[in-house]
Amino acid sequence: MGKFKKISNWIIASSLLFAGLPCFADVVVVANKAITADSLNAKQISDLWLAKSEFISGSGKVVVVDQVSGTPVYNYFYKNIVKKNGSQLKAYWAKIIFSGKRLPPSVLANDAAVIEWVASTPAGLGYVTGASVNETVKVLFRSP
Amino acid sequence: MFNRKNTKFLLTGIMLLSSIISVHAVEFGVFGDVNYNDTSQAGGSNAFALGSLDFYAMQEIDDKTRAFFEMVFEEHDNQNFVDLERLWIRRNLNDNLNISAGRFHTPLGYWNRNYHHGALLYDTATRPGFLDFEDGAGSILPLHFVGILFDGKVRAANGSLGYELQFGNGPSYNTSAGYGGGEIEVNNISDPNRSKSPGARITYNFNDIPLTLGLAAMSNNISESGLSGNASGIISGQTLVQQFISAADLEFKGDKVDVLAEYYSLKNDDKFGSAGSHTGKAYYIQLGYQITASLKPVYRYESVNFDDNDIYFLILNRRQENRHVLALRYDLSESNVLKFQAMNVSPKTGGAYNEYIIQWAFLIP
Numbered sequence: 001m002g003k004f005k006k007i008s009n010w011i012i013a014s015s016l017l018f019a020g021l022p023c024f025a026d027v028v029v030v031a032n033k034a035i036t037a038d039s040l041n042a043k044q045i046s047d048l049w050l051a052k053s054e055f056i057s058g059s060g061k062v063v064v065v066d067q068v069s070g071t072p073v074y075n076y077f078y079k080n081i082v083k084k085n086g087s088q089l090k091a092y093w094a095k096i097i098f099s100g101k102r103l104p105p106s107v108l109a110n111d112a113a114v115i116e117w118v119a120s121t122p123a124g125l126g127y128v129t130g131a132s133v134n135e136t137v138k139v140l141f142r143s144p
Numbered sequence: 145m146f147n148r149k150n151t152k153f154l155l156t157g158i159m160l161l162s163s164i165i166s167v168h169a170v171e172f173g174v175f176g177d178v179n180y181n182d183t184s185q186a187g188g189s190n191a192f193a194l195g196s197l198d199f200y201a202m203q204e205i206d207d208k209t210r211a212f213f214e215m216v217f218e219e220h221d222n223q224n225f226v227d228l229e230r231l232w233i234r235r236n237l238n239d240n241l242n243i244s245a246g247r248f249h250t251p252l253g254y255w256n257r258n259y260h261h262g263a264l265l266y267d268t269a270t271r272p273g274f275l276d277f278e279d280g281a282g283s284i285l286p287l288h289f290v291g292i293l294f295d296g297k298v299r300a301a302n303g304s305l306g307y308e309l310q311f312g313n314g315p316s317y318n319t320s321a322g323y324g325g326g327e328i329e330v331n332n333i334s335d336p337n338r339s340k341s342p343g344a345r346i347t348y349n350f351n352d353i354p355l356t357l358g359l360a361a362m363s364n365n366i367s368e369s370g371l372s373g374n375a376s377g378i379i380s381g382q383t384l385v386q387q388f389i390s391a392a393d394l395e396f397k398g399d400k401v402d403v404l405a406e407y408y409s410l411k412n413d414d415k416f417g418s419a420g421s422h423t424g425k426a427y428y429i430q431l432g433y434q435i436t437a438s439l440k441p442v443y444r445y446e447s448v449n450f451d452d453n454d455i456y457f458l459i460l461n462r463r464q465e466n467r468h469v470l471a472l473r474y475d476l477s478e479s480n481v482l483k484f485q486a487m488n489v490s491p492k493t494g495g496a497y498n499e500y501i502i503q504w505a506f507l508i509p
Contacts, residue, residue, distance in 0.1 A: 055299065061239055091478030094173040094509035097202050098262055100212050100230070103171065 026130035027076050029141035030115065034122040035059045040140045046082045048125065050092065051102040062123045065114060066105040073111065077127050080143060170203045177263040177505040185497040194219060195503070198261045200230075208236045216261050220279065227279075228332075229261055229288070240296040247290045247332060251308035251345035252360050253406045254393040256287050262507070267432055267442045268471040269485040269503040274408075274426040274448045278315075278328040284426060284448065284462055285389065285408065286315040286364060288330045289341060306347040310362075314341040317459055319378060320370035324461025329369050336381040339365040345391075358393040365415075366456070378416055385456045386413040405429040412456035424450030424457060430469075438476070444469040449492075464492035480506040 029045055031037070037059045040048075047053040054061050067074045069086070078084050084092065093104045108114045111132035118124040119136035133139060177195030182188075200214040214230040232246030249256045255275050259265045273282035291312015298305050313331040343362035349355075366385040368378045378384070388411045396403040407427040414420060430444035446467040450457045471485040483503040490496040 088478050090509040091507060093171070094479075094507055095262070095265060097171045098173060098175070098200055098214075098260060098265075099258065100202065100232070100234075103202060103204055103210065 027073055027081070027127055027143040028130050028133055028139050029125065029127045030118050030133060030137040031062075031140050032118055032120075032122050032124045033136075033138050035062065035125070035138070035140075037140060038138075042081050042141070045141055049077075049082055049105065050084075051096060051104075060123070062125050063121065064105045065117055065124065065126045066107045067111075067114065067127065068107055068109060071110075073127065073129050076143070081127075081141075170201050172199070172201045174199055174508040175262040175264055175506070176508075177503055179269065179504075180502045182500045183497060185499075186495075188497075195263055195505070196261060198229075205233075210234050214261065225279075232293070240298050242295050244293045244295070245291070247288060247330070248293050248310070248312075250285075250287055250289050250362060251293070251310055251343055252285060252287065252362060252389065253345075253391050253408070254356070254358060254395050254404060255406065256285075257308075257345070263503065264479075264481055264505040264507050267440060267473045267483070268430070268444060268469055269483045269501040270469070270487070272406075272428040272444065272446045273465070273467055273489075274428075274446065275406075278330060282448075282462065283328065284410070284424075284457070284460060286328050286330070286341075286362070289313060289315075289343070290330060290332050291340065300348065302352065303348055303350040306349070308345045310343040311340055314339055314364050314367065316367045316369035317384060318370045319368060319384070319459065323459050328366075328460070331369070335367075336369045337365060337367040337383065339367070339383070341365075343389075354397045356395040358391075358395075360389075360391040360393070362389045363387070364389070383415040384459065386415050387411065387456060400434050402432045402434075403430070404432075410450070410456065412454050414455040417455060419453050419455040419458070422451040422454035422456075424448070424454055432473075438474055440473045440475075442469075442471045442473060444471075466490045478507075479509060480504065 029040060035056065037056045040056070044056070048062065048064050056062055067077070078089060096102050108117055108126070111128040114126035114128050115132060115134060115137055118126045130142065175198040179193045179195055181193055182190035196216045196218040198214060198216045200212070202210060202212040204210045211233045212230060213228065216227050216229050218225055218227070228247065230247055230249065232244045232248055234242050234244040236242050249260060251257060255271065274284045275287070276283040277287055289310060289312040291310060293308060293310050295308040296306070313335040314337070316329045316331055316336050318329065341362060341364045343360070345358055345360035347356055347358040364387040365383045366387055368380055368382045368384055371380055389408060391406065391408045393406040394403065405428065408425065410424045412422055412424065426448045428444055428446040430442060432440050432442040434440050446469065448462070449464050468488045469485060471483055474482045476482060483505065485501045485503070487499045488496060489499065
């Protein structure tokens with residue numbers, strides 16, 4: 001009992017600690033298998049998640065989803081791939097919303113939700129940690 | 145510290161929370177600006193001045209429908225005004241077609257459809273004079289309308305083709321107090337006549353070069369909105385001017401250099417007097433050069449020309465003029481910007497003067 005308690009405490013404390021850390025690696029962009037493209041580059045990904053583009057050449061219109069702001073995978077994705085920090089993103093979307101043309105991507109709760117949604121949405125794209133990828137989706141980009 | 149029960153509860157809570165799918169919250173934002181003005185105009189003075197305070201919000205109501213509003217608080221002649229500038233609901237019918245109803249900016253030109261009322265978004269401290277809103281001293285165009293709007297975008301050979309089609313209440317003018325005493329009226333809840341204003345704008349974005357070209361047209365029967373006949377015997381709803389506006393615009397946004405240009409032609413037929421038909425024109429060209437990520441000088445030339453007997457400009461009491469605008473934009477961050485602007489205004493009738501503006505514009509996202 002005492003051992004379990006200690007382990008539980010350790011797990012919770014570690015989870016809370018790691019949740020706040022910006023250090024993260026191996027983010028992958030996953031797509032529904034109906035999307036014909038085999039890869040995307042960082043510029044294409046940035047354009048899709050900033051709503052500058054809704055299309056992948058040869059695959060047509062796609063829909064992207066986001067992860068929860070502030071999570072390690074979100075922080076890594078926007079800092080290293082989209083190249084925008086939190087305040088830049090807020091200002092960017094405020095201007096887009098003001099134009100009335102777009103809203104930010106819908107947010108899903110975690111990797112599992114993203115994988116499930118992408119697998120069941122024919123034009124769906126999302127990003128997750130590498131370890132969460134399974135055979136129901138295809139990988140179009142893997143962070144260096 | 146944690147007993148087993150609490151630990152289980154916490155872990156269950158974390159698992160439950162992590163399985164919730166987020167939905168869009170209402171997206172709010174605020175634009176604002178504060179200015180310091182000076183002028184060389186006879187009788188003019190220097191002053192600190194509040195700009196407009198612009199609240200906006202958008203919400204996705206369901207997976208195909210969204211609603212938007214924009215309210216602006218501003219002051220004219222020491223009186224406070226609250227204007228509902230935009231209010232619309234939009235339904236996505238398919239990938240290439242949306243239908244919206246409400247109050248919009250008319251699909252005329254780049255500036256009106258992209259910058260709206262957000263001072264932070266444009267590089268100069270002021271809009272081109274002839275693109276002032278209907279309550280501005282220099283406005284010559286109906287820049288808002290109430291009605292329906294169809295819009296969409298389709299992929300084309302080397303880019304994408306966008307379109308906007310409007311159909312709504314036409315603008316009107318109250319001549320009861322004479323010419324030049326009022327402003328172009330948008331008609332939010334009524335229309336003095338049965339004639340509605342159609343308008344359209346098409347744009348083409350190139351894939352390979354950061355260039356957007358636009359063409360627009362709009363037809364208006366500008367009617368009398370005074371409730372009773374005025375001294376000239378004009379009755380409410382009577383057409384004052386039949387107007388056809390055609391326009392072209394260009395936006396080039398390179399890494400360093402950007403260019404904005406708009407040209408408007410306004411064909412105005414006098415429908416109650418004998419002034420006849422005249423065509424006025426207005427245009428601007430603006431050049432910007434990004435020196436660093438945060439520093440950008442901008443130059444703009446503006447011109448408004450029309451026939452002295454053009455009834456539309458007589459009613460509005462507008463003047464012909466040219467403007468040279470030199471501005472320096474300094475982005476302190478993505479959400480606040482300092483602008484330093486010097487502007488030379490040369491009315492055709494003479495009496496050129498200079499205006500100087502320092503503006504601090506911001507966005508609360």
